[in-house]
Amino acid sequence: MSNLSTTSDAILASARNLIMRGGYNGFSYADISEVVGIRKASIHHHFPSKADLVRELVQRYREDGQASVVTLEQNVPDALDILKGYADHWTKCIEDASRPYCVCALLASELPSLPPEVATEVTAFFRFISSWLTTVMERGSKSGALRLTSEPHVEAEAFLATVYGAMLSARAYGKPEVFSMILAPALNRLTPNVSH
Amino acid sequence: MSNLSTTSDAILASARNLIMRGGYNGFSYADISEVVGIRKASIHHHFPSKADLVRELVQRYREDGQASVVTLEQNVPDALDILKGYADHWTKCIEDASRPYCVCALLASELPSLPPEVATEVTAFFRFISSWLTTVMERGSKSGALRLTSEPHVEAEAFLATVYGAMLSARAYGKPEVFSMILAPALNRLTPNVSH
DNA sequence: GACGGTCTGCCTACTAGAAGGTAGGTAACG
């Protein structure tokens, strides 16, 4: 119980990379086996089925996201800075090609063809991000850190859509800089007008 | 040559539906065979390889899009109305579940794992939509039909990202209405201020 | 502290079915 087996972590990590490339149906146990340096059958020892593997992966992805959000909120008081931090996180991921696309964005597009257990986990991720962004919008609106033109939950969904849409465009054009090009005016629009 | 074989059209149509569900790796010739009522091998007669099939599919998808754009521009003079029309098109598709997701959006997320011939066709689609939206933005800005806060091509990318992001959210939540909820303020923001 | 038992992590070897694709034949049609 000392630490959660390094191997299963390696399996999850390589699965994440593979899903980022081609989604749920775009990778196989054989692919993971090559990367991790373990036999195909041994992966089944850690994750009985593919659905188990991806469900666990998405679950952890959400938990990690929740943890990141907590530390972000602790270190950054201003709501606008939080949104900038969130956008910045993705800017870096996309630009250094380390995590150039959100796993859950890809899985969400495949939703209708996903095993139900995975699908529910993916929608749970979206609900989490959405409700978190809503609280940020609400707080920022009250404190004056953000200038909203719609209700907080609408602004939250619009911001989320912009981020994920921008991620898609960056991938489609093969130009990482497209992401921040789109996000910059979106953040600007939420910035209180100091020249007023 | 009378009309392009109905069968190959049926194959393309069912492939489109299947891709909308699960992407490039989410369907097989066997799936199409079941829907169309033709043997697996007969599909190869029309489309030698899977990549051929999807490349042709995306190519036609773009051509159809270009044709739709032309008629839209002919019938609708106002730039804002064009953007509303474009958004409306997707609203209807998503709400009646006829085409609840853009084929190219799904393929774009899978880009790194796509056969190159398909990938280039997908990026071509995005370049087309992007450049078209840019001309709409430019025209609307000059005529006063649109109120832009950034350069036309940036506004175009931002609008496109919003549309595709909203499409993803609608799918992720399983709530079609989310799409227009996000698009409404985006369009509002582009509307010239009459109360000024 | 040696002894037997269980648990863990991995292996080889295998299966059944699905994947994309091929070979070759047949019937209709201009």
Place this chain on the structure above:
DNA sequence: CGTTACCTACCTTCTAGTAGGCAGACCGTC
């Protein structure tokens, strides 16, 4: 007669998943 559209039958490779074995770590018990 050649072309078109479809068929049956087949091939290879890949798919997720199973069966069973084996070495080592961990375990209390004598």
